[in-house]
Amino acid sequence: MSASIHHIGRDDAPSLEPLMTLVANDMNAVNSVILDRMQSDIPLIPELAGHLIAGGGKRMRPMLTLAAAKLIGYEGERHFKLAAAVEFIHTATLLHDDVVDGSDLRRGKTAANLIFGNPATVLVGDFLFSRSFELMVEDGSLKVLKILSSASAVIAEGEVNQLTAQRKIDTSEDRYLDIIGSKTAALFAAASRISAVVAERDEETELALDAYGRNIGIAFQLVDDAIDYSSDSETMGKDAGDDFREGKVTLPVILAYARGSDEERQFWKDAIIGHKTSGDDLAHATSLLQRTGAIEDTISRARHYGQRAIDALGTFPAGKAKAALIEAVEFAISRAY
Template sequence: MSANVVPLPARRAERAPSLEPMLALTADGMNAVNAVILDRMHSRIPLIPALAGHLIAGGGKRLRPMLTLAGAALCGYEGTRHHKLAAAVEFIHTATLLHDDVVDGSELRRGKAAANLVFGNPATVLVGDFLFTRSFELMVEDGSLKVLRILSNASSVISEGEVDQLTAQRQIETSEERYLSIIGAKTAALFAAATRIAAVVAERPEAEERALDDYGRNLGIAFQLVDDAMDYSSAADEMGKGQGDDFREGKMTLPVILAYARGSDEERTFWRDAIAGHRSEPADLARAIELVNGHDTVAATRARAEHFAMRAVDAIAGFPAGAARSAMEEAARFAVARRS
């Protein structure tokens, strides 16, 4: 999946890209989505809404459900079916975060203590399962087999991607191609599905479905590339998670893959020891940051993110110009410009 980097042209010189156009476009719809989320988080078991609410109420951009709403606006849809489906998308995403935090032993999520530390691993896994079931209830209520197929397939692909990432963990020889395949599954699949179902709900042609799928998929890859770059370039309070988590967990992300490929024999020895779990002290993280900066691999990772963001913008070029397309284009620019 490697490709020549195509610079993403700046939309406006006077300000940095922002999610504000997307937020404005989807504000009313997100109010309805949030109402569905609050309603479907309810359970007679108090621990369930308490734990789910710990993460859901903890912030986050809610970009995935916003993509469903923005895609519907782009397709000219004026109904309300997409509100429940956007909530289903957010439940899938939240469930995967809860499970990820248990697998990774995370301490921070969205700037606060991860749910697994507050409530324990068993409860966190089970509430993640509860949210998955809620998402499928919402899909079934919608009644579209096509929507159900798209979102259920995305859920399956996400799980495969997470398992693939787990098996690649601490494997220093992980290639860039495998890395891109992993993030295409664990992150981009839900971005693609969230956007594609908007065209299904709007009963648009297959070509428009594919265009929105391409937009979401490329945006998701760009988004994850930047997330992985920030693990070596942003402070914990900016990211909402611990800096260097990927390093300590032995994850082969693109900044490391490139630094290993470009490094000297001595540097490669460091990376082999670090990824194997033998170099995980603060001084080792500082050395890792020094190496990725010395070989410009954070910048290279962001440059690849720009390429995929440009592909996302190109994917929706055939839709009518207007507020929806403009907001989605700027969301792609924001994905690669963000620092938190």
Template sequence: RHHRLAAAVEFLHTATLLHDDVVDGSDMRRGKAAANIVFGNPATVLVGDFLFTRAFELMVEDGSLKVLKIFSKASSIIAEGEVDQLTAQRRIETSEEHYLQIIGSKTAALFAAATRIPAIVAEKSEAEELALDAFGRNLGIAFQLVDDAIDYDSEASESGKDKGDDFREGKMTLPVILAYARGSAEERKFWEEAIAGFRTEDEDLAHAVELINRHGCVDATRERARHYAQRAIDAIAGFPAGEARTAMAEAVEFAVARRY
């Protein structure tokens, strides 16, 4: 049962990635040509739709209304988060609070569902369900924060995606939000032009990276990721020590230490 539900989570996750790459016009995914580049947008969207519906078939086959409710809610929140991110694109006034709200929806919601479902399968208490939900939610936020830092401090050969994708798409991620807030009037003018789509050349990206490094914005983003990572580890402190809890803590540590 838990294998089928894990497959449902992975189908749902992959569907969102396929759709993301179409929406973002991405060229690379995990170091290889993105599906939309290889097969085109129509096929990529349709395969994403297939995986999405197949995930729900697996959930229905499981027979638990509670499991289906959690997955359905997570799917709705993810879609809402993606739309929210799209509407925030090229909006320099996007706040850190709004940014955290977006990643809490588009990324952390799926992590939370994936870590809460096992407690239901194992027929554990609601308190244990909520503890695992908190673990996944905080891990998801930490994971996305690191992803957003990687866009400005890792090369494509290391990260598996084109460097500066977020910059060229005008995404207001935390490194940019912090650089804009900490910058001089001249620097803020650069960010306003860049996020609006008027400064997207390689030299503009190089300047953006220089400004982000000047104000320690990647380090600050990774520090926030470590904060949420610690919250994830704290959430499972009430579970018995053992191989499973150790593995979960190691997954958190990997998520915030990675550079790809």
């Protein structure tokens, strides 16, 4: 059936709306769990956690859990608590990232650590992380616990890997893919997969959802890394050029370095070790990225993983859930334009 073939294209203006509409009711239930379980007798905990959680964010990961459940026809409610657990893990890593990166903006607001300090930000991250495991334990599936504890360890490994690659211009595309596969895609994969576990579907279903999540996660990260050089802080909700100033070697830089002249490579070497941090330097970097096609080809790579995400859904029945998950991939890619 030709209807089951979907190629990524840019003709339309893809949106997250179908996905958000699909899971709107269920997301209310998840948000209730989130708000309820971030409470504590220690007032600073909900205050600090609320700064980030109430501050928005797309709730992509819990949306994937909820949409995957719709896709496979799961009728229960166990995944509400687990989707909240996934969001808590994500929130904990964001709080710790704020301390690690020292960025000024997160989701368009001042980063938590700049308001509450590094100590409180680290500790509230730890609290949310512990709380996420409490939620999983309440659900009681050892299989889910295994998937999410493993994902958490992989995320931390990916973050440390990224840290040790920082300011190293000779980082390879393979290593970069390892890093984003761990720090970003592992939680997307787990978020999608766990619905198949609570619905007690077969392993092929689990693995297909895992592959969807992993690949859309990589696509999201690649596009994020591209728009860090090509957008403004208002659109992004964080400062443009953060990666550049922090000496993060992302795929756009890896491609521009590989394709550049000797002179350009010297510029990149200087920039990544932190000797080129002005606005003019960032503008020069962006022009090099454009001229070498590094931005465009980063998006091409994202499109490749997006296509794999869509194809991982191939055997699932057509319907609103599948259409929404496919359009979410289109949306991930389209943010670059």
